[in-house]
Amino acid sequence: TMGNWLVNHWFSAAVLAAWLGINIFLFTYYFLSFDRDERYFYTRAILGSALAWARASAKCLNFNSMLILLPVCRNLLSFLRGTCSCCRRTLRKQLDHNLTFHKLVAYALALFTAVHTIAHLFNLERYNDSQQATDGSLPAVLSKMHLHGSNKWLNPIHSNRTTVEYVTFTTIPGLTGVIITLALILMVTSSTEFIRRNYFEVFWYTHHLFLIYFAGLVIHGIAGLVRGQTEESMEHVPPHLCASCLTHKDKDCHHCRKDPEFGSIPAESWKWVLAPIVLYLFERILRVWRAWQKVVVTKVVMHPARVLELQMHKKGFRMEVGQYIFVNCPSISLLEWHPFTLTSAPEEDFFSIHVRAAGDWTESLIDAFQQQKPVMPRIEVDGPFGTASEDVFQYEVAMLVGAGIGVTPFASILKSIWYKFQQADQTLKTKKIYFYWLCRDTGAFAWFNDLLASLEQKMAESGKADFLTYRLFLTGWDTTIANNVAFHFDTATDTVTGLRHKTIFGRPMWNSEFGAVAAAHPRSVVGVFLCGPGALAKSLQKSCHQHSSLDPRKVQFYFNKENF
Numbered sequence: 001t002m003g004n005w006l007v008n009h010w011f012s013a014a015v016l017a018a019w020l021g022i023n024i025f026l027f028t029y030y031f032l033s034f035d036r037d038e039r040y041f042y043t044r045a046i047l048g049s050a051l052a053w054a055r056a057s058a059k060c061l062n063f064n065s066m067l068i069l070l071p072v073c074r075n076l077l078s079f080l081r082g083t084c085s086c087c088r089r090t091l092r093k094q095l096d097h098n099l100t101f102h103k104l105v106a107y108a109l110a111l112f113t114a115v116h117t118i119a120h121l122f123n124l125e126r127y128n129d130s131q132q133a134t135d136g137s138l139p140a141v142l143s144k145m146h147l148h149g150s151n152k153w154l155n156p157i158h159s160n161r162t163t164v165e166y167v168t169f170t171t172i173p174g175l176t177g178v179i180i181t182l183a184l185i186l187m188v189t190s191s192t193e194f195i196r197r198n199y200f201e202v203f204w205y206t207h208h209l210f211l212i213y214f215a216g217l218v219i220h221g222i223a224g225l226v227r228g229q230t231e232e233s234m235e236h237v238p239p240h241l242c243a244s245c246l247t248h249k250d251k252d253c254h255h256c257r258k259d260p261e262f263g264s265i266p267a268e269s270w271k272w273v274l275a276p277i278v279l280y281l282f283e284r285i286l287r288v289w290r291a292w293q294k295v296v297v298t299k300v301v302m303h304p305a306r307v308l309e310l311q312m313h314k315k316g317f318r319m320e321v322g323q324y325i326f327v328n329c330p331s332i333s334l335l336e337w338h339p340f341t342l343t344s345a346p347e348e349d350f351f352s353i354h355v356r357a358a359g360d361w362t363e364s365l366i367d368a369f370q371q372q373k374p375v376m377p378r379i380e381v382d383g384p385f386g387t388a389s390e391d392v393f394q395y396e397v398a399m400l401v402g403a404g405i406g407v408t409p410f411a412s413i414l415k416s417i418w419y420k421f422q423q424a425d426q427t428l429k430t431k432k433i434y435f436y437w438l439c440r441d442t443g444a445f446a447w448f449n450d451l452l453a454s455l456e457q458k459m460a461e462s463g464k465a466d467f468l469t470y471r472l473f474l475t476g477w478d479t480t481i482a483n484n485v486a487f488h489f490d491t492a493t494d495t496v497t498g499l500r501h502k503t504i505f506g507r508p509m510w511n512s513e514f515g516a517v518a519a520a521h522p523r524s525v526v527g528v529f530l531c532g533p534g535a536l537a538k539s540l541q542k543s544c545h546q547h548s549s550l551d552p553r554k555v556q557f558y559f560n561k562e563n564f
Contacts, residue, residue, distance in 0.1 A: 011094050015101070019067075023060050023108065031056035039228040041239035042154055042260060046130045046139045047123050051226070054119035055265075057112045058221075062272040064108045065217055069210075069276045071098035071105075073283045074385045081386040095386075096560060103191075110188055113181055120177070123226075124157075124164045131157045141246045145259065154262045156225040172223040180216035183209040193534070200359055204336055214277060217269050224264020233261040291328065291380040298350055300369050300376070305441065306357040307405075308366045309343070311350045314381060319346050321392060321416045322409040322529075325383030327353065332364045332377075341408035341531070342384060345415035347423075351384075356405045391560065392430070395527030399434045399517060399557075401540060403532030407437050407448060410531070414468075418455050421462055433468050434517060436508060438532070440476035472503045510539055514547040518555045529560045537561050 034040055035052040043051055070076070077095050126139075133140035146153035157167060168174040189195075190206040229239065242256035299311035319342055326337040338361060340353040357363050368377045392398050392413050400410045414435070420428050437448075452470065459465045517526060530540055537559075544557035 012097060015094065016104075019101075019104075022063065026059045026063055027056045030059045037228075038234060038239055039231075041229065041243065042138075042142055042262070043226065043228055045243070046142055046155060047126050050119045050122040050126065054116055054123060054226070057115040057119065060112045061109060061116060061217075062269050064105050064112065065214070065269070066272045066276055068102065068105045068109065069280045071102040073280060074383075075283050075286050076279065078384075078386045106188060106191070109184060113184055117177065117181060121164070124167055127155050127157045127167075128162070128164055131155055131162070132160050136247060138243060138247050145262075148259055152259055152261055154227055171225060173220055173225050176216040176220040180213050180220065183213045183216070187213070198359065200338065200361065201333075201336065214273060217273065219267075221265070221267035221269055224267070227262040227264050230261050230263045233258070287326075287382050290382045293381075295379045295381050297376050297379060302366075302370060303354070306366060308355040308369055309352060310355065310369070310379070311344070311352045312379065312381065313350050317351060317381075317384075319344070319351055319384045320386065321346065321412045323384035323386055323412075324409075325351075325353070325381050325385070328380040328382075329365055329368065329377055330380065331368065332361060336361055337382060338362070341412070343408050343411040343415075345412055345419055347416060347419035354405065354408055354411070358405075392527060392529060393428065395430060395525055395558070397432045397434075397517065397521045397524045397526040398430055399436070399513075399526060399528045401436045401438070401528070401530045401532060401536070403438045403530075403536055404440065406531035407439075408531065410435060410437075410529070411448065411451060414451060414455055417468070418458055421458055421464065431467075432521070434513075435468060435470035436473065436513070437470070438473045438475055438507065438536075440474075471508070473508055474503050474505050475507055510543045511546075514543045514557070518547045518557075522555055523553065524555055526555065526557045527560060528557055531561075 031052045033052075034055045035044070035049060040051060077098055081095050127143075130139035130143040133143070143155040143157070146155070146158050156171070168178060186206045187209055190203050196203045237256050237258050237260050239260065242253065242260070245253035245256040246259075293314060293316075296313045297310055298313050299309075301309040301311075303309060322341070324339050324341045326339055328334075328337045340355065342351055343354050344350060344352040355362055355365055357366055365377075392400070400413065402408070402410050414433075417428075417430075417433070455468065456465075459467055528540055528544055530537055541559045544559040547555070548557045549555050
């Protein structure tokens with residue numbers, strides 16, 4: 001219901017409304033300003049309303065360019081998450097929408113770039129037509145002003161032989177405009193889900209065109225091709241009185257003896273983007289400094305289904321459950337950094353990741369460690385960074401949903417719970433955990449079996465067997481598995497995993513799962529954590545809304561999703 005959505009997302013809605021509001025205000029304010037301001041009376045005589053369209057969209061481009069880097073300052077977000085640890089859960093959750101906001105701002109940049117470009121194509125065409133006009137009209141007269149003095153020109157096209165294409169590719173605004181538009185197109189198109197998942201290298205390298213984008217943006221307006229009348233000139237020759245004198249020299253124009261003079265609109269983009277660029281520069285320096293710190297690979301384990309486990313040690317490395325790191329292997333690529341969720345618990349004296357073969361880089365990494373050379377490949381690590389799963393212990397009841405390799409953040413959580421039980425931690429707020437793992441093939445379960453088996457045993461020994469309820473769903477199977485399961489149906493342990501809880505074939509019925517949790521915990525706040533695909537996220541989010549009570553004292557489901 002709309003009520004539940006507002007309860008869970010009021011802050012997101014407020015941020016979105018503020019962002020939209022500022023964009024609408026900037027566009028409207030500057031559109032009206034350039035459409036009505038007396039300084040641009042003569043400029044409008046040549047360009048018409050395309051001037052206002054170009055300038056208003058330019059302001060919105062500056063505003064969104066200022067915002068685009070902030071959501072990807074990972075260290076800044078981790079710092080904010082740390083300082084917000086005492087804030088309300090709703091406030092901290094907004095930091096997990098950083099990439100959604102980044103994409104939203106990128107789409108706005110694409111939209112305003114299109115408006116800005118189309119408006120300037122009209123402007124160039126009108127500048128060109130006015131320069132070639134010989135009818136004595138105001139645009140034609142204004143286009144010949146450059147003949148009267150160096151600072152009197154209004155039309156940047158001074159020759160009848162000059163084409164629109166020539167201006168586009170030989171002037172600073174034209175050339176930088178083409179370059180930054182191409183950079184933006186490449187960055188947006190290479191960011192699709194398909195390319196990111198299957199050709200990460202393409203996404204990674206094209207995204208670094210942002211350097212060219214910002215360099216181009218800063219110098220784009222310095223030539224000042226679009227001009228307006230100077231303040232001093234407006235005092236002596238006000239346009240509303242003197243415009244007709246330019247076209248009708250025979251009129252009584254004793255009050256308009258001088259020709260109007262024009263000045264460039266100062267470049268402003270640098271003012272908007274300077275602070276975010278400096279902030280991002282510090283972010284990158286911090287990442288480089290972290291990468292230089294030595295990482296020792298203490299153990300390498302090859303699991304079935306080509307899953308590589310790396311256990312590492314790094315001086316001063318401290319982590320929380322569900323956090324992730326960026327990993328670089330210089331022998332494979334000096335520039336590529338890939339995100340991996342930590343599968344170790346904070347209580348362990350090492351940190352670990354599980355790497356699945358899912359592209360050229362991961363294939364190369366697995367091969368490099370499988371070859372068992374005397375010297376292991378060097379690994380560089382940046383992080384750890386906070387994600388939604390850090391909050392899991394803030395909830396009385398938690399529902400953890402992992403799809404395939406998306407189980408990794410929950411490996412960390414389940415291990416940490418195991419250690420907390422071993423140490424008889426009295427501060428553990430969580431009373432019940434429901435764990436769901438959806439997987440296509442049985443091989444992917446293998447590396448996780450030991451953890452679940454030891455956890456099962458530990459819970460039973462401490463009389464907390466009902467603390468963890470886990471359900472494993474096999475979403476892809478063949479007739480051999482089905483026959484084997486049917487044959488061993490009455491055994492105590494599962495034939496697929498060897499665990500006490502039987503594997504369920506097919507996909508979960510989320511409505512009945514949520515209904516059962518709501519019935520079992522009618523007055524609890526339930527945290528729902530997902531690491532998996534977008535389609536599953538939508539399904540779980542819908543279930544969270546449907547099963548949350550309108551009464552704040554009754555059951556509430558809060559949805560959290562891992563984002564890289």
